Amino acid sequence: MMRRIALTGGAVAAAIVTIGGCAGTDVTEQRLEGAVGPEFSNLYLLQQRARNGNDRAERPDRWADCKRGTKSSPDRGAADDWTCVVRWPSPGGVTRPLTYEVHVLPTGCFTAQGPATQVGQQLMTDIDGVSRTNPLYEFDGCFDVS
Amino acid sequence: MSDVTHDSPAEAAGAVRTAARPRGGARTVYLWELEKLTAQWRIRAVLVLCLVAPFLFALGLRAQDTLPSDTLFGRWAHDSGFAVPLVVLGFAGQWALPLLVCLVAGDIFSSEDHHGTWKTILTRSRTRGQIFAGKTLAAVTYSAVVVLLLGAGSLAAGVLVIGHQPLVGLSGQEIGAGRAAGIVVESWLYMLLPCLAFTALGVFFSLATRHSAAGIGAPAVLGLLLQLVSLVDGLGPVRRLLPTTAFDAWHGLTTDPAFHRPLVTGAYVSAGCAVVFLAAGHLLMLRRDFTKG
Numbered sequence: 360m361m362r363r364i365a366l367t368g369g370a371v372a373a374a375i376v377t378i379g380g381c382a383g384t385d386v387t388e389q390r391l392e393g394a395v396g397p398e399f400s401n402l403y404l405l406q407q408r409a410r411n412g413n414d415r416a417e418r419p420d421r422w423a424d425c426k427r428g429t430k431s432s433p434d435r436g437a438a439d440d441w442t443c444v445v446r447w448p449s450p451g452g453v454t455r456p457l458t459y460e461v462h463v464l465p466t467g468c469f470t471a472q473g474p475a476t477q478v479g480q481q482l483m484t485d486i487d488g489v490s491r492t493n494p495l496y497e498f499d500g501c502f503d504v505s
Numbered sequence: 506m507s508d509v510t511h512d513s514p515a516e517a518a519g520a521v522r523t524a525a526r527p528r529g530g531a532r533t534v535y536l537w538e539l540e541k542l543t544a545q546w547r548i549r550a551v552l553v554l555c556l557v558a559p560f561l562f563a564l565g566l567r568a569q570d571t572l573p574s575d576t577l578f579g580r581w582a583h584d585s586g587f588a589v590p591l592v593v594l595g596f597a598g599q600w601a602l603p604l605l606v607c608l609v610a611g612d613i614f615s616s617e618d619h620h621g622t623w624k625t626i627l628t629r630s631r632t633r634g635q636i637f638a639g640k641t642l643a644a645v646t647y648s649a650v651v652v653l654l655l656g657a658g659s660l661a662a663g664v665l666v667i668g669h670q671p672l673v674g675l676s677g678q679e680i681g682a683g684r685a686a687g688i689v690v691e692s693w694l695y696m697l698l699p700c701l702a703f704t705a706l707g708v709f710f711s712l713a714t715r716h717s718a719a720g721i722g723a724p725a726v727l728g729l730l731l732q733l734v735s736l737v738d739g740l741g742p743v744r745r746l747l748p749t750t751a752f753d754a755w756h757g758l759t760t761d762p763a764f765h766r767p768l769v770t771g772a773y774v775s776a777g778c779a780v781v782f783l784a785a786g787h788l789l790m791l792r793r794d795f796t797k798g
Contacts, residue, residue, distance in 0.1 A: 385741040394676070394760075401677030401761075437738040465738040466753055468577065468675075492572075492584050494673065499577050501675050501756040503764040505745055 385504035386463050388425050388434040391441065394502040395461065395471060396423030399445045402494040406478075409494075412486035417448050425461065437465040447477065467504035472497045534631055534639025535646075542609060542647060551608060555651055559659035563589050563666035577675070577756070587672040587685040589663030590656065591759070594692055597655065598752030602696065603703045603728035604721070605651050610644040610707025611720030614790075618715040623795050637790045641708055641783065648704045649697055656693030660686070678761040692755035695768065698775040699751035703728065705782035706748070712789045745770050748778045 400419045407416030427433070428440030439462040447457035457478070459471040475481075478495035485491050542548050566573075566582050566589070573579035576595045581588040597605075617623045626636060664686075672685040680688065703724055711720035731749040734740065744750055751771030757764035 383741070384739045386738065397761075398675075398677040401679075402673075405673065405677065405679065465736055465740070465744070466756075468753075468756065492580055494677065497574070497580065498677065499580065499675060500677075501577070501760060503757060503766060504741065505764075505766040505770055 384436040384465070385467065386435060386437045386465065390467070390502045390504070391425045391443065391461070391463060391469065392423045394469070394500045395425060395443045395459065396421040396445060398498060398500045399423065399447075399459075399471075399495075402498055403447070405494045406483070409485040409491060410483065419446050419448055419454070422446055437463045439463075441469075443471065449477070465504070466501075468499065468501040470497065470499050531631075531635040531638035531642070534636050535642045538613065538640050538643035539646065542643060548609065548647070551605065551651065552654060555605075555654040556658040559589070559593055559655070559662035560666065562593065562659075563662040567666055578672075578759075581673050583667070585670040585672045585685070586663035586665075586667035587660075587669070587680075587682070587689055589667055590659035590689045590693065591755075593655070593659040594696070594755065598696070598699075598749075599732060600725060600729050602652065602655075602700055602752065603706075603749075604725040605655075606648040606700045606703045607707035607710075607721045607724045609647040610704040611711045611722075611724060612707075612717040613640045613644050614708065614711040614786075615715050615717045615720045619717060627795055633790050634787070637787050641704075641786075644704050644708055645701065648700050652693065652696050652700050656690075656696070660689050660693070674761055675756060675759045676761040680759075688758050692758055695755055695771075696752070698772050699748055702748040702751070702775040702778035702782075705779040705786070709782040709786040709789075712786045712793075746774055748774060751775050 400421045403419050404414070404416055408414060423443050423445050425434070425441055425443040427436070427438060428442060439460075441461040441463055443459045443461050444456045445459065446454050449455045455477075457473060459473050461469050461471045463469040473495055475496060479493050481493055481496045482490050483493040483496075563586075572582055573592055573596075576592050578588040578591040578595065582592055617626065627633070631639075669682045669686075671682060672680045672688075674680050706724040706727065707720060710723045711717070714720055714723065728749055731747045735744045735747055735750060745767075750767070751774060754767040754771040757767055
């Protein structure tokens with residue numbers, strides 16, 4: 360009885376992997392860029408508002424360019440070697456490229472970690488002197504994989 | 506009927522009871538099962554825990570500096586009270602909800618095996634179909650109560666302990682308190698659907714294995730395994746058809762623009778899963794030879 364259950368389970372698992380393997384991944388460069396770019400833009404405004412107490416900050420465009428780390432692999436698939444470049448209006452008034460390291464899950468959710476030297480540490484002090492979460496240090500997002 | 510007279514109060518009460526309880530209804534089984542459930546200390550403890558645990562979690566969050574940042578919205582748990590019910594939701598969807606739901610669904614039929622009481626209840630002039638319907642409805646009611654209590658508890662805990670600050674959504678957009686509360690309520694209400702699917706799984710395993718430990722454990726372990734399967738990349742079409750995927754469908758409500766396709770697919774999958782496993786369970790119930798114990 361147990362043997363039969365194990366065999367059936369193995370066969371079902373093999374079938375799932377075969378069918379699924381043919382279908383390919385749902386995580387694409389385009390989908391990731393469409394999520395990271397706008398999210399960074401929104402979070403930048405949030406950070407500036409908390410820091411300066413006003414909405415006068417310039418909104419970065421919603422552009423992002425995402426690539427897989429290894430040169431040989433195609434720019435698709437869930438992995439932790441994605442990097443996304445966004446346009447960051449630096450304090451000096453010049454827009455600089457900023458590279459986020461992005462870990463993407465097959466479910467379409469990702470975690471992006473930015474360079475702390477530029478975007479600040481995990482906690483920041485807002486205009487009232489209160490310690491709060493720095494929106495740009497690390498952020499989560501999800502996109503539709505269906 | 507005010508003109509009907511009775512000789513004694515006891516007889517009158519008896520007459521009223523007979524009139525109010527139609528013979529052979531699944532409703533009687535249902536009400537009796539609910540009474541049995543609410544009499545168990547284990548069930549009472551779970552229900553109280555669903556309300557209290559989120560408060561302990563929120564108080565724990567406030568007392569320390571570290572954040573549950575490996576869960577969605579965990580980063581914002583100190584900044585907005587509305588993040589708390591979503592952290593609990595993300596966490597509960599992994600394994601806690603299937604297990605909580607199957608605590609009753611996986612036990613409700615096999616407990617009769619455990620106590621050797623099938624012959625007793627089957628001679629109470631209720632058909633097998635009625636017993637199945639009544640017991641299943643009781644399990645579904647419990648599942649719904651657990652989900653709603655846990656959702657209400659974590660929303661209340663978040664707002665009362667952390668506060669009703671605006672929430673930062675998964676697209677970095679700021680969501681006002683009113684809309685954030687709406688998203689939390691919608692997300693938790695949606696959980697009723699995958700939990701219904703897991704209730705059906707519990708009912709099926711309870712009938713198939715005739716053993717409560719298997720009835721409770723099997724769906725919970727299966728839920729965990731399916732979560733692992735959905736973490737394999739390249740299984741897109743398969744992942745969409747898994748009953749566990751619906752536990753993540755709420756993500757789409759928190760982005761801007763929102764995406765609803767996973768919610769729709771998840772609803773169909775949950776309903777389909779519930780129908781299939783309830784039908785299979787019903788068949789097992791009708792076909793079983795109870796004379797052999």
